[in-house]
Amino acid sequence: MNLQTFFDNFDLLAEAPNGVQKLRELILQLAVQGKLVEQDPEDEPASVLLKRIRINQARLIKDKVIKRVKDLPAVKPEEVPFGIPESWEWVRLNDVGDWGAGATPDRKKHEYYDGPVRWFKSGELNDSYISESEERVSELALKNCSLRSNKPGDVLIAMYGATIGKLAILETEATTNQAVCACTCFEGIYNRFLFYILRAYRDRFTNQGAGGAQPNISREKIINTIAPLPPLDEQMRIVAKVDELMRLCDELEKRQQKRRETRVHLNNSALEHLLAANKPEEFNTHWQRICDNFGFLYDSPETTGKLRQSILQLTVQGQIVPQDHNDEPASVQFDKARDAINVLTEENGLSEREMTPEDVPYTLPIGWKWISLGHLVKFIGGSQPAKSKFIYEQREGYTRLIQIRDFKSDGFQTFVPNEFANRPFKEDDIMIGRYGPPVFQILRGLKGTYNVALMKASPIEEVLRKDFLYYLLQEPRIQRTVIAESERTAGQSGVRKELLHSFIVGLPPLKEQKRIVAKVDELMKLCDALETNLNQTQNLSESLTASIINYIFSTEENTTASAAPAHVFVRRRF
Numbered sequence: 001m002n003l004q005t006f007f008d009n010f011d012l013l014a015e016a017p018n019g020v021q022k023l024r025e026l027i028l029q030l031a032v033q034g035k036l037v038e039q040d041p042e043d044e045p046a047s048v049l050l051k052r053i054r055i056n057q058a059r060l061i062k063d064k065v066i067k068r069v070k071d072l073p074a075v076k077p078e079e080v081p082f083g084i085p086e087s088w089e090w091v092r093l094n095d096v097g098d099w100g101a102g103a104t105p106d107r108k109k110h111e112y113y114d115g116p117v118r119w120f121k122s123g124e125l126n127d128s129y130i131s132e133s134e135e136r137v138s139e140l141a142l143k144n145c146s147l148r149s150n151k152p153g154d155v156l157i158a159m160y161g162a163t164i165g166k167l168a169i170l171e172t173e174a175t176t177n178q179a180v181c182a183c184t185c186f187e188g189i190y191n192r193f194l195f196y197i198l199r200a201y202r203d204r205f206t207n208q209g210a211g212g213a214q215p216n217i218s219r220e221k222i223i224n225t226i227a228p229l230p231p232l233d234e235q236m237r238i239v240a241k242v243d244e245l246m247r248l249c250d251e252l253e254k255r256q257q258k259r260r261e262t263r264v265h266l267n268n269s270a271l272e273h274l275l276a277a278n279k280p281e282e283f284n285t286h287w288q289r290i291c292d293n294f295g296f297l298y299d300s301p302e303t304t305g306k307l308r309q310s311i312l313q314l315t316v317q318g319q320i321v322p323q324d325h326n327d328e329p330a331s332v333q334f335d336k337a338r339d340a341i342n343v344l345t346e347e348n349g350l351s352e353r354e355m356t357p358e359d360v361p362y363t364l365p366i367g368w369k370w371i372s373l374g375h376l377v378k379f380i381g382g383s384q385p386a387k388s389k390f391i392y393e394q395r396e397g398y399t400r401l402i403q404i405r406d407f408k409s410d411g412f413q414t415f416v417p418n419e420f421a422n423r424p425f426k427e428d429d430i431m432i433g434r435y436g437p438p439v440f441q442i443l444r445g446l447k448g449t450y451n452v453a454l455m456k457a458s459p460i461e462e463v464l465r466k467d468f469l470y471y472l473l474q475e476p477r478i479q480r481t482v483i484a485e486s487e488r489t490a491g492q493s494g495v496r497k498e499l500l501h502s503f504i505v506g507l508p509p510l511k512e513q514k515r516i517v518a519k520v521d522e523l524m525k526l527c528d529a530l531e532t533n534l535n536q537t538q539n540l541s542e543s544l545t546a547s548i549i550n551y552i553f554s555t556e557e558n559t560t561a562s563a564a565p566a567h568v569f570v571r572r573r574f
Contacts, residue, residue, distance in 0.1 A: 020253050027245045028200035032228055034085040037241050043231035046089040050229060053095065053186045066098040075226050084228045094223035096194055097183040100148040101159070101219050102176035105141040112141035118174035119147075122158035122166065125180065127199070130156075131171040147175040150182045153191050157181050157198055157205075160216045164209045165202035169195055181219050193235040196242055197227050267297045271310050280322045283314060287523070294530050304531055309476045311523050316475045316506055318365035321519050327509035330369040330463070334507070337462040341375050344460065348374040348501045355504070361477065364506045374501025377469065378458045379432070381497070382450040385420040399424075400448030404433050407441045421449035423456070430457040430470050434495045442474055455497070468513040471520050478503055 030036040060066045075090040084090070093099070102119075105112035115138025124134060141147060150156075150170055158166040160179040169191060176182060185191045198205075204225075209215040230238065270290050277283040290297060290307070298304050314320055334341065345352060355370040364370065391398060392414060399421035401414045424447075425431060431443040435453050443454075450456065459469050472478070482499045508516065 020249050020256065023252075024246065024249050025200075027242055027249075028196060031238050031242050032197055032200045033082050034088055034228065034230060034234075037234065037237045039085050039087055039234065040231075041087075043087060043233045045087045046229045046231050049188050049232055050089050050091060050095065053188050056187055057095075060098070069094055069223065072224060079226050085230070087231055087234070089229045090226055091229045092223060093183075093225045093227055095186075096189045096227070096229070097155075097185040099181055099183045099219055099223050101178055101181045102148050103146045104177045105137055105145040105147070112138055112145065115139060115141065117142050117147075118172060120156065120168075120174055120176045120180060122160060122163040122177070122179040125156055125158050125163065125166040125168040127167050128169070129171045130168045133174060137175065142175060148182060150174050150176065151184055153185070155183045155185065155191050155194050155198065157183075157222065159209075159218065159222075161214060164215050164217060165198075165205045167195055167198055181222055188232050189229075190232065190235040190239060192239045192243075193230075196239065201225065201227070263297060266293075267306070270297060271306060274310050275313060277314065277319050280320060283319050291526070291530075298530070298534065304527055304534075308524065308527055311520060311527075312471060312475045313477070315471055315516055315520050316477075317362055318368060318506065318508060318512075320523075321512065321515045323365050323367055323512065325366075327367055327511045329367045330507045330509050333463050333510055334369060334371070337460055340460050340462065344378055345375050347378070349498075350374045350501060359504055365508075367509050367512070369507045370504055371507050372501065373503045373505055376460050376464045376507070377500070379497045379500055380423065380456045380458060381434075382423045382452045382454045382456075383420075384452045385416045389416050389420055391415050400446070402431065402443070402446055402448055402450040402454060404435070404451075404453040406446070407433055407443055416449065423449045425450060425456050428466055430466060430473065431455070432457060432473065432495060442470060444470060455495075463510070464507065465510065465513045465517065467517045468508070471517065472505060478505070 027036070057066075061068045072092050072094055075092065080090060107113075113135065115136055117137045117139060118131075118133040119135050119137045120130065120133045121135075124130060137145075137147070142149060150173065152170055152172055154170045156168045156170065156176060158164055158179060159181055163179075170182075183194065185194055205217050205222075206215070208221055209217045270286070270293070274283065274286040274290065277286055298307070311320070350372060352375065360370055385401065390401070394400075394413070394415060397418055398415040399418050401416045401421075402425075403414060427445055427447050429444070429447075431446075431450060432455050433441045433443070433453065434455055457469060457473060459466060482495055482503060485496075485499050
């Protein structure tokens, strides 16, 4: 392996998505494969060390210091996951120390608790040193309850649940509960080297524990696990190098966190200026500034959501496009469609009323009108055909059934007989998810029928365009308010029709609605393009990272770390 490649690309690896975490994992992989430091021909070979360890282990068993473990099978060639240096040996973890789990004393016996003995649970393991436990037990509990007395320097590993594979090294005498296994290393095994072996094996242990209702590994699985054993002096050199590189990773994380905080601050400032725009000209200026600095303000596609929300917020406030005094005011259009509006108003159980300053959240442009959604939009709930009628391929005489899952995926298709398709919708209709995640998401571009978890928003189009309503319903204020109020009054996530009916919105003139939609379409397409660029950059970074890692592990050549001392990559990064 050309280790120089690793150090030459340290910066690139760190800056990739989740780069520092991947870098830590790579350091551990290199460490346990004998590729992080040089081998010294003067070191006592691991084979000699292993013989001495086994002699010592037999003596400890004879003296009843530790218990005998049934003979474990020798390591077979087919078990070996990677190559190791000639001076190393493959062993089972049972060969490196005495392993034992703890227990939980009977909670009903108060005399077992609040004593002098520190008692650690798996949730307290922190991948570092630990010395103070949340609870303590008594000497009586230590004597009566199958508790293992662990020594300072013992290595702990969590065996159950969400903490599986978490580690710690004791700085004090202590015991543990049954979810923790402890190892007292034999002479010749550096406990910090064992710690890093177990850290490198965390995913393996997690996978071993998968499959049950409660993920878990056992002491038996741990002691049967094979691991590479270097000479003792090389164990110490490896730990020193890993410690050094992990400290560098800590520094990189701090610097990245500082950059993220700076990015968030600048991003918030840019959005504040955008939202403070009182005229479309000001919006255009601040928008261009965001576009010019998009690569710095937004570091991943997921971070652009606030930008889209800001666009939608400005859309409903009339700050996206200029007003035209030649446009027919919304109030005039409202009066022209009054017959249809009166019918819908009565159907939705509303009454028309004058808006007061307390009703409205901001000032509207001239020509706009405050109005409740229920005067302009009919929300039509879906129906639920029996699942026995479902098929999962297109056939003649069947209609596509849209369910809430289709907000997440357009590949899964359900169809029902045409006679059950009694809630039709077209590609330009607006569909709202009512219950559970994704609550209040807006869907367009499909046609068919829809189930009870959805409802269609059908506006009076002489006053309110469908495409403007599509953006209006996505404005952050309406989404936050309706969902929060639904949860408060109904006790669950969802969207209640009556809350939508009473929600007050600003209604622009029809011609302005058309200009607004054209502008927002343009801005959203630009956001899409910018997100695509971010995705491409991210994918390229991940691809380069994968290529570098593949190259590093593509050969068994044991190039030494002395060819690339620490100061080389420290200087490159800083």
